[in-house]
Amino acid sequence: MKSMGKDKLIAYITVFIGAIIMLAPFYFMFIFSSHSNTGILSVPPPITFGDYLVTNFNTLLDFLPYFWHNLALSLFIAIVVTALNLLFCSLAGYAFSMFEFRFKNALFVMIMGTMLIPPFLGMIPTAMVMSQLGWMNDPKALIVPAACGAMGIFMMRQFISSSIPKELVEAARMDGCREFKIYYRIIVPLILPAFGTLGLITFIGTWNNFMGPLVVMNDMKMFTVPLALRALQGTGQVPWGAVSIGASIAVLPLLFLFVIASRRLIDGLTSGAVKG
Amino acid sequence: MTTMTRPLNAARRKNFWLRKGNKIAPYLYVSPFFIIFGAFGLFPLLFSLYLSFHYWEPAAGLASMEWVGVENYVFALEDEWFQSSIYNTFIIALKSGIPQHAVALPLAYFIHTSFTRMRNTVIGIYFVPYITSTVAISLVFTTLFSRDYGMINQVLTSLGNFTIADIKVLAWLFPTENVDWSRPAYTKDMISFVVFWRFVGWNTVLYLSALQTIPKDLYEAATIDGANRYQQFWHITLPMLKPMAFFAVTLTIIGNLQLFEEPFIITGGTGGIEQAGKTAAMHMYITAFVESDFGTASAISWILFMIIACLTWLNSKLLGGRND
Numbered sequence: 001m002k003s004m005g006k007d008k009l010i011a012y013i014t015v016f017i018g019a020i021i022m023l024a025p026f027y028f029m030f031i032f033s034s035h036s037n038t039g040i041l042s043v044p045p046p047i048t049f050g051d052y053l054v055t056n057f058n059t060l061l062d063f064l065p066y067f068w069h070n071l072a073l074s075l076f077i078a079i080v081v082t083a084l085n086l087l088f089c090s091l092a093g094y095a096f097s098m099f100e101f102r103f104k105n106a107l108f109v110m111i112m113g114t115m116l117i118p119p120f121l122g123m124i125p126t127a128m129v130m131s132q133l134g135w136m137n138d139p140k141a142l143i144v145p146a147a148c149g150a151m152g153i154f155m156m157r158q159f160i161s162s163s164i165p166k167e168l169v170e171a172a173r174m175d176g177c178r179e180f181k182i183y184y185r186i187i188v189p190l191i192l193p194a195f196g197t198l199g200l201i202t203f204i205g206t207w208n209n210f211m212g213p214l215v216v217m218n219d220m221k222m223f224t225v226p227l228a229l230r231a232l233q234g235t236g237q238v239p240w241g242a243v244s245i246g247a248s249i250a251v252l253p254l255l256f257l258f259v260i261a262s263r264r265l266i267d268g269l270t271s272g273a274v275k276g
Numbered sequence: 277m278t279t280m281t282r283p284l285n286a287a288r289r290k291n292f293w294l295r296k297g298n299k300i301a302p303y304l305y306v307s308p309f310f311i312i313f314g315a316f317g318l319f320p321l322l323f324s325l326y327l328s329f330h331y332w333e334p335a336a337g338l339a340s341m342e343w344v345g346v347e348n349y350v351f352a353l354e355d356e357w358f359q360s361s362i363y364n365t366f367i368i369a370l371k372s373g374i375p376q377h378a379v380a381l382p383l384a385y386f387i388h389t390s391f392t393r394m395r396n397t398v399i400g401i402y403f404v405p406y407i408t409s410t411v412a413i414s415l416v417f418t419t420l421f422s423r424d425y426g427m428i429n430q431v432l433t434s435l436g437n438f439t440i441a442d443i444k445v446l447a448w449l450f451p452t453e454n455v456d457w458s459r460p461a462y463t464k465d466m467i468s469f470v471v472f473w474r475f476v477g478w479n480t481v482l483y484l485s486a487l488q489t490i491p492k493d494l495y496e497a498a499t500i501d502g503a504n505r506y507q508q509f510w511h512i513t514l515p516m517l518k519p520m521a522f523f524a525v526t527l528t529i530i531g532n533l534q535l536f537e538e539p540f541i542i543t544g545g546t547g548g549i550e551q552a553g554k555t556a557a558m559h560m561y562i563t564a565f566v567e568s569d570f571g572t573a574s575a576i577s578w579i580l581f582m583i584i585a586c587l588t589w590l591n592s593k594l595l596g597g598r599n600d
Contacts, residue, residue: 011386018383019401022477026404028427029416041425088308095305099298111309114317118534118584120557121577124564125320125327132338145316148309179297183305208409210537215565226411233415233544240419247412254408262400265407270481 033245040240056241066221070228078206081146085202088148093156098169115150127215141216152198159194197268225250328574348575361559369532371468376476384483402477414541417470421457429454460552467539486520522595533584556580
């Protein structure tokens with residue numbers, strides 16, 4: 001038993017060091033955003049906050065004159081995509097869990113099958129389709145294709161079929177309730193927790209999306225935040241302080257969401273994996 | 277429905293929806309997915325397949341497409357840079373994938389058996405890299421990995437130069453001088469580490485969720501039979517984790533073979549010196565959007581897709597076994 005205790009101590013220490021490695025990049029990201037380039041590029045690098053935060057932010061705005069616009073655009077796209085996913089995925093999930101209709105299973109299998117298509121496969125043709133439609137540099141190019149994800153349909157179907165009895169829908173129908181009214185008066189209020197989870201996942205995924213905007217947005221004004229950050233790289237002497245503050249701005253909302261809802265997020269993200 | 281006498285018609289329409297509504301509604305409800313997927317998923321895929329058999333000069337418009345058969349595929353496969361990008365992809369996939377699982381599985385077991393109060397915090401800390409912006413964090417890592425001033429070199433060399441009685445006791449394990457991570461020999465290690473860092477928590481959570489489904493009485497029975505904890509780990513935990521391990525490894529294979537964002541940002545979109553950090557997905561992107569060769573790029577994307585499909589199939593043969 002004594003050797004077990006020693007093993008356990010080593011294991012605890014390893015987990016602790018691992019946790020530091022996981023968090024350290026975030027820490028330095030915040031620290032560096034408050035230091036000048038010479039401060040960051042010195043030996044040893046700074047490990048506490050400096051006083052260049054405002055200067056760095058102004059440098060960021062010099063390099064990226066549309067940064068506020070980029071930020072607003074990212075937020076707008078993420079919110080609209082999230083709202084559309086909540087609506088369309090819950091409708092489809094409701095149909096697959098509460099209705100019997102022809103081709104139901106075949107259609108569901110098809111939707112699940114689309115999850116196997118790797119995103120890079122559609123990269124080139126999507127860019128060409130968007131340019132044919134005249135949607136280059138248009139938020140539509142990022143919103144419409146992402147408006148209804150297969151993963152969201154799966155999550156909603158699981159949630160509705162496990163939490164709402166079919167009799168409830170049938171009873172409402174007996175009483176003469178219109179179909180769409182059943183959805184928004186009975187189903188929606190009962191699936192708000194699932195809306196929360198799917199909403200968070202969709203928002204984060206859209207906010208972080210890089211490959212999508214990379215091929216359809218080439219006007220600096222229409223860049224999303226990840227693209228704008230990337231543009232800082234090709235500027236010769238890279239302004240590391242400004243890069244860090246930009247990265248912090250891109251990451252902070254996510255950290256905030258994660259802190260308030262980490263359990264739900266982790267469960268939601270892995271539920272498809274585990275149950276599927 | 278016609279639009280003649282209005283009141284009668286409205287009543288009939290209402291009646292129609294009450295009778296037929298639940299027959300039509302499900303089709304309406306699932307239609308958004310199929311409309312969107314048809315236009316922005318299926319059509320582009322078919323178009324990309326079509327494109328991969330054509331030569332096309334983008335500047336000359338869609339009419340200038342020319343059927344070339346499998347020429348794009350042959351050209352892509354014979355291209356040295358494509359071959360090296362495939363090699364890079366596999367090396368990075370292995371260097372980041374194997375440690376991910378080698379760390380995640382024991383870590384999950386340890387968290388499962390030894391953490392109670394701090395449990396959610398620890399899981400959260402390991403999971404948080406997974407949800408953060410790849411671009412933002414890759415940029416941060418390029419600073420941390422810089423040769424002369426990077427924090428990572430500082431830590432590594434201080435460990436390498438750690439002396440006890442004038443002997444550098446850790447020099448065999450850690451470098452004693454700053455490593456230039458942008459050199460071709462190290463680029464892949466740098467990328468692999470970032471990928472490892474991002475996904476180790478994700479895999480840990482997958483293993484944890486599988487551990488929670490193992491019935492406790494199995495362990496109780498084993499304890500009564502006199503099995504110690506290591507024996508229990510080897511003979512109960514590991515076999516019970518096999519389906520999840522299969523699943524998690526499949527996800528890692530699929531994900532790692534299409535790596536794009538981390539290498540793209542870390543190497544500044546170029547692939548790095550001697551293109552040592554250029555993955556297959558990056559090669560595809562560069563062929564299309566830098567060299568404007570959409571036909572070859574489409575062929576590359578389908579070759580990569582075939583490789584991923586074959587490996588996923590092979591993995592299910594090897595690891596999937598009879599359990600599934």
